Amino acid sequence: MRYCYFWRIIYAGIFIWLLVIVGGCVDRIIEIEESNTYHWQKNMNQAEFEQLKEGMTYLEVAEIAGGAGERTKNNHYRWNDEILLTQAYIVQFKDEQLISKEVIIVKGHSTRE
DSSP states (O other): OHHHHHHHHHHHHHHHHHHHHHHHHHHHHHHHHHHOSSGGGGSBOHHHHHHOOTTOOHHHHHHHHTSOOEEEETTEEEEEBSSOTTEEEEEEEETTEEEEEEEEEOOOOOOOO
């Protein structure tokens, strides 16, 4: 009986620790976005994209960009360009570290021919 109780305490402690870590990251990103003067500053620009280096964490990238990226698929995040509506930036992470980045062309949804 005591053995089971011990493990419940350990699992509860781990769960609380994870909540604090994840919550701290989310809170930090909210702080970053709220510190922007303008809403569009949570997007990325070419100069910020060029500052990204292999090995950076998601939080470091979010700090440079000025906001959170949109998760497009597992470990891939997208930031729209602050100025150009025709490009965006894709950043891939593995084991919590940046492993690749690319600029993509964004096609519009115009119905004009």
